[in-house]
Amino acid sequence: MLKDITLGQYFPGDTPVHRLDPRTKLLLTLLYIVTLFLVDTWSGYLLVGAALAAVMAVSRIRPKAMLRGLKPLVFIIVFTAVLNLFFTSGEDYLLRWGIIKITRTGVRRAIAMVLRVVLLVAGTFLLTYTTSPLAITDGLERLLSPLKKLHVPVYELSLMMCIALRFIPTLVEETDRIMSAQKARGADLETGSLTQRARALLPLLIPLFVSSFRRADELALAMECRCYNGGQGRTRMKQLRFSWADAAAFALGGLLLAGVVLLRRLGL
Amino acid sequence: MSLMELRGLTHVYSQGTPFEKTAIDNIDLTLRHGQTVGLIGHTGSGKSTLISHLNALLKPTAGTVLLDGEDIFASKASMRAARFRVGVVFQYPEYQLFEETVFADIAFGPKNLKLDQGEIDRRVREAAAFVGLGEDTFRQSPLELSGGQKRRAAIAGVLAMEPELLVLDEPTAGLDPAGREDLLEKLFHWREARQASVLLVTHDMAAANRCDRLIVMDHGRVAMDGAPEAVFARGDELTAIGLDLPAAAHIARLLRARGIDLPPSLYTLDQLTEAILALWRRKGGTPC
Numbered sequence: 250m251l252k253d254i255t256l257g258q259y260f261p262g263d264t265p266v267h268r269l270d271p272r273t274k275l276l277l278t279l280l281y282i283v284t285l286f287l288v289d290t291w292s293g294y295l296l297v298g299a300a301l302a303a304v305m306a307v308s309r310i311r312p313k314a315m316l317r318g319l320k321p322l323v324f325i326i327v328f329t330a331v332l333n334l335f336f337t338s339g340e341d342y343l344l345r346w347g348i349i350k351i352t353r354t355g356v357r358r359a360i361a362m363v364l365r366v367v368l369l370v371a372g373t374f375l376l377t378y379t380t381s382p383l384a385i386t387d388g389l390e391r392l393l394s395p396l397k398k399l400h401v402p403v404y405e406l407s408l409m410m411c412i413a414l415r416f417i418p419t420l421v422e423e424t425d426r427i428m429s430a431q432k433a434r435g436a437d438l439e440t441g442s443l444t445q446r447a448r449a450l451l452p453l454l455i456p457l458f459v460s461s462f463r464r465a466d467e468l469a470l471a472m473e474c475r476c477y478n479g480g481q482g483r484t485r486m487k488q489l490r491f492s493w494a495d496a497a498a499f500a501l502g503g504l505l506l507a508g509v510v511l512l513r514r515l516g517l
Numbered sequence: 518m519s520l521m522e523l524r525g526l527t528h529v530y531s532q533g534t535p536f537e538k539t540a541i542d543n544i545d546l547t548l549r550h551g552q553t554v555g556l557i558g559h560t561g562s563g564k565s566t567l568i569s570h571l572n573a574l575l576k577p578t579a580g581t582v583l584l585d586g587e588d589i590f591a592s593k594a595s596m597r598a599a600r601f602r603v604g605v606v607f608q609y610p611e612y613q614l615f616e617e618t619v620f621a622d623i624a625f626g627p628k629n630l631k632l633d634q635g636e637i638d639r640r641v642r643e644a645a646a647f648v649g650l651g652e653d654t655f656r657q658s659p660l661e662l663s664g665g666q667k668r669r670a671a672i673a674g675v676l677a678m679e680p681e682l683l684v685l686d687e688p689t690a691g692l693d694p695a696g697r698e699d700l701l702e703k704l705f706h707w708r709e710a711r712q713a714s715v716l717l718v719t720h721d722m723a724a725a726n727r728c729d730r731l732i733v734m735d736h737g738r739v740a741m742d743g744a745p746e747a748v749f750a751r752g753d754e755l756t757a758i759g760l761d762l763p764a765a766a767h768i769a770r771l772l773r774a775r776g777i778d779l780p781p782s783l784y785t786l787d788q789l790t791e792a793i794l795a796l797w798r799r800k801g802g803t804p805c
Contacts, residue, residue: 260535314534423612429574430613433605434674435597435629452625455615459660 258318259381265494266308266379271388273495277502278376284506285368293512294364300505301371308379318374319367326366333359382414391489404480412468420461427456520682520714521548521571521603525580528566532578540566542737543580548682548716553708555725555745556718558734559759564718565608567734568684571716572603601630604680608687610671614659619650619670622659626678644677645670647707649699665696672700676707683708684716689724697721722763726784733760746782765789 261267266274281297288294305315319326337355344351377385390407397403428438431452438449523546530538541563548554558564569575570582573589573596582589582599589599604626607613616622623644627637645652648669654662659670672688688704689697701724708715719725731748733741735758741748749755749766756762762770762784769783769792778796783789 262535426607427613429569429605430607430610431625432574433572433600433607434613434626434678435600436625437597437629452613452615456612459615460612 258377260310260314260378261381262309262379264308264379266304266375268494269379269498270489270491270495271380271384272392272489273491273498274376274380275385275388275392277498278373280502280506281372282369284502284509285365285372287506287509287513288365290512290516293509294361294368296508296512297368297505298364301368301375304375308375310375310378314378315371315374318378319370322366322370326363329362329366330359333362383411386411386414387485387487387489408480416464419464420457423460424453424457427453519547520550520585522546522583522586523567523570523580524583526567526570526577526582527579528563528570528575529578530566540737541570544737544739546732546739546742548714551712551714552730553705553715553717553728555728555731556716556734557720557722557725557731557760558740562734562758563737564734565686566737568605568686568716568718571599571682571684572605573597573599574605601678602680603682603684604675604678605684606672606675606686606688608690609668610675610688611664611667613674614667614671617658618656619645619659619662620655622670623673623677626674630678640677640679641673644673647676647710648673648703665692668692669700669703672704679711680713682714682716684718686718687720688717689719689721697724701727720761722761722766726763733758746784749784750782 285297288297305312334351334355335349337352337358339352339354341353342350343353343356380388386407389410390403393401393403393407432438436449436452438446438453440446441449523544526541526544526546527539528541530536530540544567556564556567566575570577573582576590584599584602587595589595614622616625620641623641624637627640632640642652645655650666650669650673654666654670659667662670668688672685675683683704685704689700692700704715704717705727707713717724717728725731726745726749728745731741731743731745732739733748733755740758741751741754749762752762752766752770761767765786765788766784769779769789773779779789779792783792
């Protein structure tokens with residue numbers, strides 16, 4: 250049921266990709282996105298696709314898992330393709346039938362856009378598939394820490410993110426549980442008109458809110474009991490350290506960027 | 518006559534991911550009319566997964582569940598019908614309360630059954646009486662009740678649907694011993710009065726003791742199935758799979774280990790007292 254959502258799902262593992270510093274992976278993901286948007290040749294897409302496939306192979310993420318993650322995006326992908334297919338102006342018509350015109354440029358652009366979206370999403374999924382949410386927040390906090398000088402509450406923000414992420418599975422579980430309990434009492438959550446279905450959600454939402462508030466209260470109390478007083482002077486159990494593997498990863502990322510730029514220059 | 522039959526029931530969570538887990542593995546079980554069955558097992562042995570199949574909340578990966586000989590997963594209608602005939606009270610049911618008043622919350626199930634107002638009224642009053650909630654609580658918000666009262670209100674919400682089979686997942690968890698005893702007493706009384714069947718999932722061996730039949734689960738399979746005395750006679754196996762024995766059976770086991778000749782199937786305090794007194798008399802002593 251609800252457990253099947255793969256929103257930033259983490260696949261635990263112990264591969265070189267999993268072991269990279271989360272900061273490295275965050276920065277490389279950014280670099281990957283920039284690289285992807287510089288691509289304007291087929292060979293460039295091929296290169297980026299090959300790089301993605303290589304990283305997937307190293308991190309042992311199965312193509313099946315990746316496809317499952319892409320499934321919710323099918324609509325957006327098809328929409329992008331259709332939009333580009335029919336609304337690209339040009340003179341090199343492939344097909345002309347009334348107001349429907351398909352141009353060669355349009356076909357090319359549609360394929361390129363689909364490739365771009367798929368590669369973009371797959372690349373970012375690779376980050377969340379190989380990095381636990383906690384490691385991501387940790388990395389983000391460290392990367393954003395220069396902003397502390399500008400009085401941005403980086404620590405508090407990352408703590409909030411951390412807690413929110415931590416409680417997603419708990420909330421999902423709780424929702425599942427309350428849903429089961431209300432269904433057991435004959436609640437019908439699936440049929441009926443829109444207003445009926447909205448009303449049917451009340452038996453679900455009210456207990457969920459009540460328990461969320463209770464949980465927030467308990468968490469605050471537990472934190473105070475352990476003398477929590479903000480980020481000042483806190484040390485960490487897991488120290489983030491760059492290693493030679495991170496350097497190698499950056500080098501490979503740079504190589505990919507250079508390759509794409511080269512192909513662009515050569516116009517291959 | 519069999520009320521419910523499980524055939525080759527298997528459930529695998531997150532199939533095809535690294536989190537894949539077989540929660541229940543090829544279970545065959547028959548529940549008869551009018552029985553009170555206890556389901557015991559260690560945390561994670563698959564008890565909760567099993568009971569979610571009984572009212573069609575979870576679809577099995579393989580196998581079927583028959584209610585009066587008919588597959589409950591045959592259609593949407595049959596799944597819904599099963600939900601009204603098999604009442605399930607989940608763990609910590611007090612977290613499901615949501616209505617503005619206790620009365621309205623208990624009436625939620627009967628209302629979904631599309632009963633008329635008079636019948637709803639009767640059922641709510643009857644169910645509340647069974648769990649010992651006074652009419653003075655009817656107009657209160659369920660969130661204002663005490664912990665024990667909340668639990669009872671939530672159970673009443675399922676009783677009001679008048680199920681033929683009542684399934685309770687750890688109904689006494691988190692209650693004090695007196696509250697536990699009291700709640701069990703009320704549930705057994707309800708079963709008697711309604712001539713219904715009960716499946717009681719429990720960790721509490723005192724509760725398990727009072728069932729007609731015990732099913733022991735371990736790692737998603739049925740490890741033992743029989744009368745309580747037969748199950749508790751296999752004390753070593755029970756402790757091996759991480760379960761406690763009732764206090765009396767535990768004491769008897771320790772005494773036997775010290776070479777005192779006690780019969781094997783002692784599991785209530787009365788039986789134990791009786792057996793020890795008998796031994797005492799045989800040795801020529803007089804009870805004090």
